[in-house]
Amino acid sequence: MPARAPVPDVSPATAAPTVDGGDPLARERAHLAASRAALRAMRKDVESLDIKDVTANWVNAAVLRSQIEDRIKALADLAHTPLFFGRLDYLHTAQEGQRFYIGRRHVHDAGGDPMVVDWRAPVSQPFYRASRKDPKDVGLRRRFGYTGGELTAYEDEHLTDPSEAEQTSRLLQAEIERPRVGPMRDIVATIQPEQDEIVRSGLSGTVCVQGGPGTGKTAVGLHRVAYLLYAHRERLARTGTLVIGPNRSFLHYIEQVLPALGELEVRQSTVDDLVAHVEVRGTDTPTAAVVKGDARMAEVLRRAVRSHVTLPTEPLMVVRGSRRWRIPAYELEEIVRELLDRDVRYGSARDALPQRIAHTVLVRMEQAGEAPDDRVQDAVARNAAVKAAVKAIWPPVDPAKLVLRLLSDAEFLAAHAEGVLTPEEQDTVRWDRPARSVKSAKWSAADAVLIDEATDLVQRTHSLGHVVLDEAQDLSPMQYRAVGRRCSTGSATVLGDLAQGTTPWATSSWAEALSHLGKADAAVEELTAGFRVPREVIAYASRLLPHMSPGLAPVSSVRENPGSLSVRPVTGDLDAAVVAACVESLGREGSIGLIAADARVPALAAALASAGLPHLSPGEETTAASRLTLVPASLAKGLEYDYVVLDEPAAVVTAEPDERTGLRRLYVALTRAVSGLTILHAQPLPPQLT
Structure with a gap:
């Protein structure tokens, strides 16, 4: 039977022989006290750093000082948060005879030897994965119980002892069932093997987690962020990470999980915050919101944006010095059609057009015996006649004004929605009272997503390294596209439960949702083991499924x-x-x-x-x-x-x-x-x- 010390919230059990001599609980308490002292020393070392003669200028000094302040915050000793929650005693391999304490952060002594190992380190993985069938070279796994921040209990599993029967950890069960007061807590002490596989999955791939109530999908997603920041810190420091939740109440509920794990720089947002190009003051009928959220609206917007391009019908005359260079209309048209065929962003193509025209002029100069260089090409691109031609052929587009016109002008909408939206759907999305300006319009949340789509058609949206999308089942296809733009060159963790989709546009399958997100090749994992909701309650609710x-x-x-x-x-x-x-x-x-x-x-x-x-x-x-x-x-x-x-x-x-x-x-x-x-x-x- 696993060895346990008595603890108020865990029933005491008959103690079995342990690997410690004397009083094991006293030894563990002493190690906890020493570890806390070592953490304080680590923080004091950072606080005492003198950077006066280290940096070259005040900018570097400010950046370094900010990094030092973040490090000091990360080394804070939270009195009611256990510094470590487990221990592994290895048998053979490179860790033969070694003992590792598993906790929320790394702590080392004055000589650099680890006193607590970060739960994300490879050596900590067997704490979550080891079993009697596959002990992963671990002889003993010990769990610790705490009351008010004080270490009050331990529980041992001798993974290689055939005489010890497999049984559920009561300390683990007590931690899962601990009353919830305050914001959401981390689950580093209770991560299950199937959850750990998702948490430690690689950065390169997108993972979609389908999980019913109480399966821990939200916690898994947040802990995956923490793991990825540990394993790929430099890369994600450059590209950024983002957690997207359904509303601000939910974000407030989860906001302390990552800081408790030492991760302070992860931004949190709702989808509405991401697309806040205009002030949302209006609402849509459910029918209108469904049509506006349909992926077909992306094609309507693409057509509307490209409709601003006018094929040239007149030649262009460029005067340079005493010479005049004539570009016939058909050559200008070829340049414009090539840019349209490439289907690049509207704004990028508009920026490229004057350079393409200037290059055509330079070819004529070379044919005439001149030897122009890049400076001449740039000068031609800035020529007044070229600028005027670009403005006429490829005028600038304001995304908000474009969407305003689509929703206000029946003819404009019909021209670009032909064959995409039915006349009835066009009537549904069009405003009854057209607005006169962007500021006076009563934009809805779905309208803001359309503006975000149009904005991306004009200029590429910045992509992050990793995005976590929670309660994803409630997003519309256009909202999925908005999120997908934020991780187009990165990866994502998609969390949700199809049974909890409560919006009129809720997704019916993860394959469809992931396709709209731009991550059709994502791996879909399903969590079916519930750890929080009692069996009687979940069985009653499941009658609805x-x-x-x-x-x-x-x-x-x-x-x-x-x-x-x-x-x-x-x-x-x-x-x-x-x-x-x-x-x-x-x-x-x-x-x-x-x-x-x-x-x-x-x-x-x-x-x-x-x-x-x-x-x-x-x-x-x-x-x-x-x-x-x-x-x-x-x-x-x-x-x-x-x-x-x-x-x-x-x-x-x-x-x-x-x-x-x-x-x-x-x-x-x-x-x-x-x-x-x-x-x-x-x-x-x-x-x-x-």
Whole structure:
């Protein structure tokens, strides 16, 4: 049996012989204290660096000082975050007889010898992958338990001992089930083998992770970023990384994960933030949003942009000194058609046109016996007549004005949407009241994506080294294209669950989504083992799957928590019953989420206030003193609470434009609980649940 020291939140077990003599727990505590002292010394060494005579100028000095400040922040000792959570004792190979402590960051002593090894290092990998079938040369794997930052327990697995039976780690289970107060935590101590394979997959390939509620897909994506920054730091420092979430509440919930792992420079954004070329003040009908988000709009925009090019009909006369050089219209047309056939960005082709014209003039000069050089070509390209010709042939295009005209001018839209959009679809996307200017227009979120597409047609969008896209199932094809532009020369980690797609344009398959993203060759991995949502709760929610996502495998939860589900019909005052359920949940440890259809939120907020129960809004950080959050169902995706009180499931379903979307919204709401779910309903439950 694995050896354990007693710990308040883990049942004590009979101790088996360990590899340590004396008191093993005291030894480990001493190593923790020494490691913390070594980390403080590392930080002090960085703080004491003198760079006065190191840099050549003030710019270099400022850059170096910024790097030093970042390093100091990364070396902070977080009192309530365990410095290490595991230990590996190797048997043979290059690490024969060596012992490695696995933690969130690397710590070394004054002589440079490691006291804690970063969880991302190759030598740490067996902590997540080793098993009795494949021990990977590890004799002992030890896990540590902490209470309030203090090391209080250990648990050993002798991987090469045939007499020791395989069993679930209770420390691991306790860490997974630890109450959730505050923002999302990292999972470095609990990463499972199938998750670790995704985390450590290479930078060159794009990975798509299909995972149901509680499978840890978001955490896997964030830890993959941390791993890639460790393994390819210099490259990603040049090209950049980005995490994209569905809304700012979600980003606020996950924002502490990467800093806790020592990664401070990863930018976070929503898709709306990425395409914020104009102020969004309007909304679309679902039908209009679906058409605007359709990939066919890319072709409409491409045609509209290229329509600004006018084939020349007059020759061009270039005067240089006493000589005149004539370029006939047919030669100019050949130059223009060649640029169009190459299908390069509109702006790049416009920049190339004067140089192409100038080169044609230089050929004539050489034929006349002159010997012009590159300076002459540049001068000809800047010639007033050439500039005028370029402006007439290939005028500049303002992307926002282009989209404004498409949405306002029926004839312009019809000319470029012919054979692409039906007349009915054209009527759907066209504004009833055309705007006079870009600033006065009431742009919608879908319009902003169209402007982003047009902007890229004019000038290439900067590509990052790696992008993580979470809750990806809810993106439209045009939104996928917008994200794909940000990683066109890099890679991506795509995270989502097809069963949780709640937008009218939600994707029906990952193959389709990845094609729009520009990553059709991405590997699709599926996580089906749930670690957070109790088995009783996920089984109840999975009743909806055949009705909304046929063929999708249900999550198989590893957590057994009898009594975690309570379904209560209410015959009296529903608001009062909901408040009472919240009071009941507040009597337990952990965070509480009250989830309701958006239209029910004001009434429930008033009921909570009348009862003297303060509550938070999604995105606000829960604390020990403030643990109740009132969550509109439309914002629940990606969030987790220890206990969830779900108000009126039927109202959640009927709030959506169609039943399938409503069932998916309900599925999301049902699976936000990680310890217990209480459902209260005055109306009959949706028949799919009964």
